[in-house]
Amino acid sequence: MMNQLDDLYQEVIFDHNKSPRNFGPLENADHEAKGFNPLCGDKINVYIEMDGEIIKDIHFDGSGCAISKASASIMTTLLLGKNKTEARELFEKFRTLITVEHDYDEATLGKLVVFAGVREFPTRVKCATLAWHTMQSAINNDGETVTTEKNE
Amino acid sequence: MEKSTVIESDRRESKTGNMLDVESIRKDFPALNQDVYGKPLVYLDNAATAQKPQVVINAITEFYSTINSNVHRGIHYLSQQATEAYESARVTSQKFINASESSEIIFVKGTTEAINLVASTFGIENIGKGDEILVSNMEHHSNIVPWQLLCEKTGAKLKVIPINDSGELEMDELKSLLTDKTKLVSIIHVSNSLGTINPMKEIVTLAHEKNIPVLVDGAQAVQHITVDVQDMDCDFYTFSGHKVYGPTGVGVLYAKKMHLEKMPPYQGGGEMISTVSFEKTEYNTIPHKFEAGTPNIAGVIGLAKALNYVNKLGLSAISAYESQLLTYASAEVEKIPELRIIGRADRKASVLSFVLENIHPHDVGTVLDREGIAVRSGHHCTQPVMDRYQIPATSRASFAFYNTEEEIDRLVKSIKRVVKLFG
Structure with missing residues (x-):
C-alpha cells in the first residue's frame, strides 16, 4: 500500500508543491477565474494573457494541497504557447489519465504522467482537476467561480 | 422494556480504578475490528459519526x-x-x-x-x-x-x-x-x-x-x-x-x-x-x-x-477517560515542532484539531488513511472558524471511549512520517 502512496506523491509533485512555477498574479492578464473546492477549502486563481487563440502567458495562485498545487504549476508550464483547442484537449487527456484505467500516451501528456497515481485515490481526483477547470473557465470568460462540486 | 437508569453492576470499570475496561468495550463494536489497507483500523473520526455497538445493530x-x-x-x-x-x-x-x-x-x-x-x-x-x-x-x-x-x-x-x-x-x-x-x-x-x-x-x-x-x-x-x-x-x-x-x-x-x-x-x-x-x-x-x-x-x-x-458505561467515567486521552494526545503531538493545535480552550471535549506547517490537511489525511488511521481533513462545516484562524482547513482527530493510547501512538508516529515525507 505504501507503493500507491509513493506513486501518488512523486518527486516531481513534491518539487512543484514546494516551488510552484508561474505562481502569483499576472500583470497583463485579460482572462481570469477563481476555483474553489468546498470539500477541502482549496482556493485557486488562474490568470491568462491571450494573444488571439494562443495562451501567451499563464499564472496561478491560491492555497491548496500538494496535488492541487503541483497540478496547477505543471499545467501552467505545459499550456504556455498552446491554443484554446489544444488546452481543452490536454485537459481531457489528463482527466482520462487520472480517472480511467488505460494505456496513456506519454508523448502527449508529458510531465502530467506523474499524476497517474491519483487514479488509486478517488478522493483526490478533484484536487488534481481544480486548476484545469479554473483555466477552462478563465478561457471561456465565464466569470463564475468554479466549484469542484459542479464539475465532477 | 428499556430501563434508562444506570445499573451499577453493569458498569465496566477496570480493576485499576475509575477508568473503563476499554479492551472489553471494543469487543462490543464490530466495525472497530477490521483492517484498512492491511493495517488495523484506528478510527479517530468520532466527531463526524461514532461506531455502533452490537446491541444497537x-x-x-x-x-x-x-x-x-x-x-x-x-x-x-x-x-x-x-x-x-x-x-x-x-x-x-x-x-x-x-x-x-x-x-x-x-x-x-x-x-x-x-x-x-x-x-x-x-x-x-x-x-x-x-x-x-x-x-x-x-x-x-x-x-x-x-x-x-x-x-x-x-x-x-x-x-x-x-x-x-x-x-x-x-x-x-x-x-x-x-x-x-x-x-x-x-x-x-x-x-x-x-x-x-x-x-x-x-x-x-x-x-x-x-x-x-x-x-x-x-x-x-x-x-x-x-x-x-x-x-x-x-x-x-x-x-x-x-x-x-x-x-x-x-x-x-x-x-x-x-x-x-x-x-x-x-x-x-x-x-x-x-x-x-x-x-x-x-x-x-x-x-x-x-x-x-x-x-x-x-x-x-x-x-x-x-x-x-x-x-451503563456512565458519562462521568466516559468524560474522565476521554479527557485522559485528549491530554495524552495533546502532549504527544505538541512534541512535533511543525504542528500547531487549533483550539486550546481550558474546557475541551476530546477533539484535537491541528495544522502542520506548509503541509495541507488533505495531504495529511491521505497519508494517515493509508496507515489505517481515519481522521477528518477539511473545514468541518465551520468555515467561519477557519477564517478566524486564517487557515483553509485542519486535520481533526476526535476520540471516543473505545480509543486507546496505543492508537494515539500510531497517530503520532504517522504524523511524524507525514512531516518527514513533505519536509
Missing part, C-alpha cells in the same frame, strides 16, 4: 424481524408493541438529558432538522424585522444557515459573538450583544472543530435576565458530558443519534413545554393531527404535533439502545 434487526409495524395507528398486537417501544425510547431520551416531561422530546432526523424546525416554527412566530438572532463564531453551518434563511424571510439580523485565540467565546462581547432587539440566542454546546465546551448555564442565565430564549446545539456534547436541560434551563436542546453511538437519520429536539404548546406545526401530514376535514384541521397534542408522517421507528429504538449503552 441487533435492536434494528430485531425490530424489522419481529414487531415491525406502524406506530400510533393499528389496534393490532404488532402496532401496540411497536408503539410501546417507540414511546419508551422517548422516555429514555427524556431521562438522558433530564427533561421534566417526555412530551418535551420530539424525534427528528438529527440536529440539523431540529434547528430548522425551531427556525421555521418558533422563529417565524417570534422573530421579525429588525430583531436579532445571536450565534457565535464557532457555530457549525447547521446553526448558521437556518437562521440566515429566517433572516432573509423576516428581515431579522444575525449577530455573531467573537471567539478568542484559544477558541473560547468572548463573554464580555456576548454580554454587550444581548440587547432589547435580541430574540434568540443559538449556540453550540461543544465545538466540533475546536473541542471547546461552552459555559451554557452561564449564557442561559445572562440571556434569561433579558427574557431571551436560548437554543443549545448539543450534537457534540451528549456523547462526552452529562447534560441536564433543567439545570441548564435552556429553552431548546438538540442532538443527533449517530454521534452518540446510535443510528443515522434520527435525533432529538428538546423544547420547553411552554414553547412547544405555542409553536405552530412544522410539517403537515398524518400523526400530527387530531381531526381533519376540508373546513378545519385540529392539531394533535405535543409531541405528536411535531412528528408528521411515519417516523424512523427502528432508528428511534436503536437510539434508545445506544443511550442505554452510554448510561
Whole structure:
C-alpha cells in the first residue's frame, strides 16, 4: 500500500508543491477565474494573457494541497504557447489519465504522467482537476467561480 | 422494556480504578475490528459519526424481524408493541438529558432538522424585522444557515459573538450583544472543530435576565458530558443519534413545554393531527404535533439502545477517560515542532484539531488513511472558524471511549512520517 502512496506523491509533485512555477498574479492578464473546492477549502486563481487563440502567458495562485498545487504549476508550464483547442484537449487527456484505467500516451501528456497515481485515490481526483477547470473557465470568460462540486 | 437508569453492576470499570475496561468495550463494536489497507483500523473520526455497538445493530434487526409495524395507528398486537417501544425510547431520551416531561422530546432526523424546525416554527412566530438572532463564531453551518434563511424571510439580523485565540467565546462581547432587539440566542454546546465546551448555564442565565430564549446545539456534547436541560434551563436542546453511538437519520429536539404548546406545526401530514376535514384541521397534542408522517421507528429504538449503552458505561467515567486521552494526545503531538493545535480552550471535549506547517490537511489525511488511521481533513462545516484562524482547513482527530493510547501512538508516529515525507 505504501507503493500507491509513493506513486501518488512523486518527486516531481513534491518539487512543484514546494516551488510552484508561474505562481502569483499576472500583470497583463485579460482572462481570469477563481476555483474553489468546498470539500477541502482549496482556493485557486488562474490568470491568462491571450494573444488571439494562443495562451501567451499563464499564472496561478491560491492555497491548496500538494496535488492541487503541483497540478496547477505543471499545467501552467505545459499550456504556455498552446491554443484554446489544444488546452481543452490536454485537459481531457489528463482527466482520462487520472480517472480511467488505460494505456496513456506519454508523448502527449508529458510531465502530467506523474499524476497517474491519483487514479488509486478517488478522493483526490478533484484536487488534481481544480486548476484545469479554473483555466477552462478563465478561457471561456465565464466569470463564475468554479466549484469542484459542479464539475465532477 | 428499556430501563434508562444506570445499573451499577453493569458498569465496566477496570480493576485499576475509575477508568473503563476499554479492551472489553471494543469487543462490543464490530466495525472497530477490521483492517484498512492491511493495517488495523484506528478510527479517530468520532466527531463526524461514532461506531455502533452490537446491541444497537441487533435492536434494528430485531425490530424489522419481529414487531415491525406502524406506530400510533393499528389496534393490532404488532402496532401496540411497536408503539410501546417507540414511546419508551422517548422516555429514555427524556431521562438522558433530564427533561421534566417526555412530551418535551420530539424525534427528528438529527440536529440539523431540529434547528430548522425551531427556525421555521418558533422563529417565524417570534422573530421579525429588525430583531436579532445571536450565534457565535464557532457555530457549525447547521446553526448558521437556518437562521440566515429566517433572516432573509423576516428581515431579522444575525449577530455573531467573537471567539478568542484559544477558541473560547468572548463573554464580555456576548454580554454587550444581548440587547432589547435580541430574540434568540443559538449556540453550540461543544465545538466540533475546536473541542471547546461552552459555559451554557452561564449564557442561559445572562440571556434569561433579558427574557431571551436560548437554543443549545448539543450534537457534540451528549456523547462526552452529562447534560441536564433543567439545570441548564435552556429553552431548546438538540442532538443527533449517530454521534452518540446510535443510528443515522434520527435525533432529538428538546423544547420547553411552554414553547412547544405555542409553536405552530412544522410539517403537515398524518400523526400530527387530531381531526381533519376540508373546513378545519385540529392539531394533535405535543409531541405528536411535531412528528408528521411515519417516523424512523427502528432508528428511534436503536437510539434508545445506544443511550442505554452510554448510561451503563456512565458519562462521568466516559468524560474522565476521554479527557485522559485528549491530554495524552495533546502532549504527544505538541512534541512535533511543525504542528500547531487549533483550539486550546481550558474546557475541551476530546477533539484535537491541528495544522502542520506548509503541509495541507488533505495531504495529511491521505497519508494517515493509508496507515489505517481515519481522521477528518477539511473545514468541518465551520468555515467561519477557519477564517478566524486564517487557515483553509485542519486535520481533526476526535476520540471516543473505545480509543486507546496505543492508537494515539500510531497517530503520532504517522504524523511524524507525514512531516518527514513533505519536509
